[in-house]
Amino acid sequence: MSHSSRTRRIAGCTLVVIALGAGVTACSSDDGNPLSATPYDAAEHISFNGPTKAGKKADPDKPLEITSEGSEGRITDVTAVDAAGRHVSGELSADGGRWHSTSPLAADAHYTVRVSTEDEDGAPGRRVVTFDTGKPRTQKRLAVTFGPEAGKYGVGQPITADLSQPVKDKAQRAIVERGLKVDSNIVVEGSWHWVDDKKLHYRPKEYWPANATLQVRSNLDGIKISDRLWGGTAKPLKITTGDKIVAIADGASHHMTVFKNDKEINTLPITMGKPGFETRNGVKVVIGKEYFVRMRGTTVGIADGTSESYDLPVYYATRVTWSGEYVHAAPWSVGDQGSANVSHGCVGMNTSNASWFYETVRPGDIVQVVNSYGKTMEPFGNGFGDWNVEWANWRKGSALVTGSPEGPDETERVRLQPQTV
Missing domain, CATH: 2.60.40.3780 (Immunoglobulin-like)
Incomplete structure (x- = not known):
C-alpha cells in the first residue's frame, strides 16, 4: 500500500x-x-x-x-x-x-x-x-485522616481511616472504599471494614508480615461521592512493621509465653483477673506503654474503703485496652503469680519480668489471652480487637463484598481511664 x-x-x-x-x-x-x-x-x-x-x-x-x-x-x-x-x-x-x-x-x-x-x-x-474537568457544584468535601501515626509497629496494628462526614449509603461507601488504598511491599490479602459511618479499619486476613512497609493513600480528592459530597484531601501514611511478637497469656497455666517470629523466647509466671474481675479473652493489640500509672479502683466503680478498693503506683505498664487493661509489674502478688488469678483484670508479673516485657514489645504487638473466664475482647471501641472477628465476617463489613450489610452498628466508645490491676 x-x-x-x-x-x-x-x-x-x-x-x-x-x-x-x-x-x-x-x-x-x-x-x-x-x-x-x-x-x-x-x-x-x-x-x-x-x-x-x-x-x-x-x-x-x-x-x-x-x-x-x-x-x-x-x-x-x-x-x-x-x-x-x-x-x-x-x-x-x-x-x-x-x-x-x-x-x-x-x-x-x-x-x-x-x-x-x-x-x-x-x-x-x-x-x-x-x-x-470543572469544579464540583458543592464545596462540601470528605476529608480522610489515616492512622496510626507514621512509625514502626507490631504485626497486629490495624490501619484506620477517619472520615470528616458520615457516609451511610452502601453505594457511596463503595466509592469511598475504592478510593482508599493500602499497599504492602509483601503481598497480603486484606480488606477495609466499616466500624461506623465515619470510621474504617483495614487489616489483612492474617497478621501483617514482619519487617514490611505499608503505604496508605486516598484517591478520593475531587471524586463525586453523592450530590452533596465530594472527596477531599488526605495526607498519605507510611508505616513499617518490626519482628512478629505474640504473647500468649494462659489463665489456666498462669504463665505467659512470648514468641518472636514464631519462636519461643520467654515464659513468665503471671496472674490474671479473679472471679468478678475476669480478664478479657481474645486477641488484643498493644496500644501504648507507660512507665508509671497510678491505678485506682474508683475508675471501675469500686468504692473507696471497700474490700476491693485500691490505689497503687504501677510501673512498666503496657496498655492493651482503652478502659485500662494492662500487662504490668505487680510486686504485691508475686506469691500468686504462676499459680492463681488474683488481679482486678490486668496481667500482673514481677517487676523484672514486667520490665523485660515492656522493653520487648511495641504498639501493634499481640497479647492473646486464653482460658480466662472473661468475655471476649470487643472488636472495636476499646482498643484494637479487630483480630477477634473471623475473616469471613470481617469481609462482610466491606461495602465492596456482595451480600454485605449496609454497615455494622455504631460501636460505643470507651473513655480513656486507668482501670485494673
Whole structure:
C-alpha cells in the first residue's frame, strides 16, 4: 500500500467521539507512538458534546465515552489518567466500537486520554487528547485522616481511616472504599471494614508480615461521592512493621509465653483477673506503654474503703485496652503469680519480668489471652480487637463484598481511664 492510499484510508476509517456532557478547554492531540514507529492518526477530528466555548470545562458528573465510527477501524485500548496518576476504569465493547468509563472522573482535574485503534489491515493508530474537568457544584468535601501515626509497629496494628462526614449509603461507601488504598511491599490479602459511618479499619486476613512497609493513600480528592459530597484531601501514611511478637497469656497455666517470629523466647509466671474481675479473652493489640500509672479502683466503680478498693503506683505498664487493661509489674502478688488469678483484670508479673516485657514489645504487638473466664475482647471501641472477628465476617463489613450489610452498628466508645490491676 502506498503512502497516499494509506492516507486516504485513514482519513475516513475512524471517528473518535468523546462525550462528556460539557465543553472542554485546552484540548490538544499528540501523535505519540507506543505501538509503532509510524502510527497513523486514529481520527480525522475529535469532537465533544456540549458547548466548546473557551473557558468551559467537562462536567465531572458525566461519564467519558469514546466511539469509533466507520466500518474500517476499531478501538483496541483506551487509557484515561489524571495529573495525579489516577486511572479511570472503563469497558470496551466486543466489536471495538465503543468504550465508556465505569468509574467517576475527578472534579477540577486535568486528564490525558490515549486511544489506540486498528484498521482493517491490522495497522495501529493512536490519538491523545487532554481536557480539564470543572469544579464540583458543592464545596462540601470528605476529608480522610489515616492512622496510626507514621512509625514502626507490631504485626497486629490495624490501619484506620477517619472520615470528616458520615457516609451511610452502601453505594457511596463503595466509592469511598475504592478510593482508599493500602499497599504492602509483601503481598497480603486484606480488606477495609466499616466500624461506623465515619470510621474504617483495614487489616489483612492474617497478621501483617514482619519487617514490611505499608503505604496508605486516598484517591478520593475531587471524586463525586453523592450530590452533596465530594472527596477531599488526605495526607498519605507510611508505616513499617518490626519482628512478629505474640504473647500468649494462659489463665489456666498462669504463665505467659512470648514468641518472636514464631519462636519461643520467654515464659513468665503471671496472674490474671479473679472471679468478678475476669480478664478479657481474645486477641488484643498493644496500644501504648507507660512507665508509671497510678491505678485506682474508683475508675471501675469500686468504692473507696471497700474490700476491693485500691490505689497503687504501677510501673512498666503496657496498655492493651482503652478502659485500662494492662500487662504490668505487680510486686504485691508475686506469691500468686504462676499459680492463681488474683488481679482486678490486668496481667500482673514481677517487676523484672514486667520490665523485660515492656522493653520487648511495641504498639501493634499481640497479647492473646486464653482460658480466662472473661468475655471476649470487643472488636472495636476499646482498643484494637479487630483480630477477634473471623475473616469471613470481617469481609462482610466491606461495602465492596456482595451480600454485605449496609454497615455494622455504631460501636460505643470507651473513655480513656486507668482501670485494673
